[in-house]
Amino acid sequence: MRVLVMGCAAAAAAMTGMHAAMAQPITAGPISQAELMTKARDACKSEPTFASDTFLRADMDGDGKTDVLFNWAGVTCANPPSALARKGAGNCGMHNCSVDVYLSSQYKPGGWPKPILNHMEIAPEILPAGTSAILRTSYQGGSCKFAEFCQREWRWNGAKFISEEVTASAASGAAPITQANLIGNWVDAADGCATDLSLSLRADGSYGSFEETGDWRLIGDRIAIVVRETFVMGDAGSERAVSDPKPVMLSVVSLTPNAMTVRRANGQETRFKRC
Incomplete structure (x- = not known):
């Protein structure tokens, strides 16, 4: 989903700043x-x-x-x-x-x-x-x-x-958070399955959403999405490679066979349904 990924990119930048602070020159220690x-x-x-x-x-x-x-x-x-x-x-x-x-x-x-x-x-x-x-x-x-x-x-x-x-907390009806269980087409729980704003996590590791493509993988309980190319829907030849692709991390809060809740780095949660 375009809105989801772009929001996560900003949050990921904030997290990068946090890690940079922890990596300041060492002035004290053993x-x-x-x-x-x-x-x-x-x-x-x-x-x-x-x-x-x-x-x-x-x-x-x-x-x-x-x-x-x-x-x-x-x-x-x-x-x-x-x-x-x-x-x-x-x-x-x-x-x-x-x-x-x-x-x-x-x-x-x-x-x-x-x-x-x-x-x-x-x-x-x-x-x-x-x-x-x-x-x-x-x-x-x-x-x-x-x-x-x-x-x-x-x-x-x-x-x-x-x-x-590190394991995801077990909940009633929960599915194990594995790459195989995440494969599919996910949309916001409030949308219909016909929406263009879907999150497509494919078995070959490729990713697709509204006007963007890339790849994904599971790292622990987090989905790492890297957008490699953007395009304008319906405009042939509008494909543009992303010059500096960086992973956007989404933590899987809960997962069942037909529903998933993810949390962005800024703490905002989004609930998806499988279509």
Whole structure:
């Protein structure tokens, strides 16, 4: 639906600002940003570049001091020792990269961080939770079903990080939130099925709505929609590629065989019915 997606794009921009604030230069903590950059240079054997979500800060262990998280997925090596090491400098696998957590209560200079795996294409999230923060990661492989994305939330228990799978709350008549269960043509619950303002999530991963096309996938309990092309309905040759396509995230609040409620990043919810 055009109105839905455009509204989410604005909200996604606001979320980007929030993540950028969390990625400010590290001025305090158990390890400095300069030290981490040196580690990356040594691993790359060349000068690396750093994405905005490489250096993160939060109080993960609840001691009131800054802890540092180093996301290796944000490191790109200019001339790596091997092609496989270009992204992450050897700290990434086929899908996942290490997020090294330096806890103020645990880390000593020259020691080792606490590594946690996260999907290389999805930035980790830091969520507030009382006196300490929670790290939410996404991943593929392991216990995650083939070709699906899963999420875990990590908490420090005073001795180690413990994690639990992120699952949608079960409700009476609810359907599991899987890519297969989302495939179909969805319209606003107040509209008729003949409306042009539909949300088409296809089995091949392609997406279509009013005057736009693209692709979609499920990441945890969120639908990621990327609009690749826009057009004017009825005007042949009006197709235009989107110059800088970015994913718009819709959280699935509830799902049944014939109804779905999604929440935008700004908290607004929309209810759909399947046609």
